[in-house]
Amino acid sequence: MSRSAFAAFFARNPRTLARALIGSVLEVDGCGGIIVEAEAYAHNDPASHSYTGRNSRNARMFGPPGTAYVYRSYGVHWCLNFVCDPKQRGCAVLIRALEPTKGLDRMRARRGTDNIRQLCSGPGKLTKALGITGALDGLSLDARPFKLTLPKGPLPPIVTGPRIGITRAVEQPWRFGLKGSRFHSRRFAK
DNA sequence: TCGCCGATGTTCT
DNA sequence: GAACATCGGCGAT
Numbered sequence: 001m002s003r004s005a006f007a008a009f010f011a012r013n014p015r016t017l018a019r020a021l022i023g024s025v026l027e028v029d030g031c032g033g034i035i036v037e038a039e040a041y042a043h044n045d046p047a048s049h050s051y052t053g054r055n056s057r058n059a060r061m062f063g064p065p066g067t068a069y070v071y072r073s074y075g076v077h078w079c080l081n082f083v084c085d086p087k088q089r090g091c092a093v094l095i096r097a098l099e100p101t102k103g104l105d106r107m108r109a110r111r112g113t114d115n116i117r118q119l120c121s122g123p124g125k126l127t128k129a130l131g132i133t134g135a136l137d138g139l140s141l142d143a144r145p146f147k148l149t150l151p152k153g154p155l156p157p158i159v160t161g162p163r164i165g166i167t168r169a170v171e172q173p174w175r176f177g178l179k180g181s182r183f184h185s186r187r188f189a190k
Numbered sequence: 191t192c193g194c195c196g197a198t199g200t201t202c203t
Numbered sequence: 204g205a206a207c208a209t210c211g212g213c214g215a216t
Binding site: 039041047048049071073074075076077079081094096122123124125128163164165166167 | 206208209210
């Protein structure tokens with residue numbers, strides 16, 4: 001994909017981008033899989049890190065579309081986001097779950113389990129499986145160690161629901177999943 | 191299968 | 204000092 005097409009793909013509102021990312025293949029240094037779950041966080045969204053303005057942690061959310069925003073969650077885990085439309089100051093898509101397809105042995109070793117359904121079925125789990133840390137914060141998704149392969153052909157079937165693990169704006173159905181996947185972080189209600 | 195809890199960096203009030 | 208876009212281990216059900 002050309003550089004301009006790459007930027008155009010990400011420079012959309014976070015809900016549209018989250019939906020469009022489902023079915024993409026994300027790899028980091030040869031480890032990864034199919035994105036089966038993502039959440040949208042908007043600039044005017046009380047649940048978003050960018051809601052109260054820019055600070056040293058969320059600075060990447062205000063950067064160019066198509067960069068990674070990696071932050072530490074609960075002081076323990078790393079979480080991976082994709083930055084989207086720069087005109088909507090500070091919005092991003094949280095990558096919540098992958099269906100593991102690449103580098104399975106290395107991901108099993110990093111996660112300490114052989115259960116493939118446990119490798120990447122959560123935002124903290126997938127960063128550990130792929131070796132993602134704060135060192136990757138601010139890097140472009142268009143270059144090493146990242147590799148993102150966007151889906152070709154018709155959009156896959158999508159399910160939606162409320163976001164996970166938040167206390168504000170809990171009613172917004174801004175969690176998107178690949179319909180029928182066995183690799184979600186939590187089940188989607190029917 | 192459920193709920194509770196500890197770990198612990200960074201921001202918010 | 205409290206809250207937080209989480210996870211895994213534990214004991215009870």
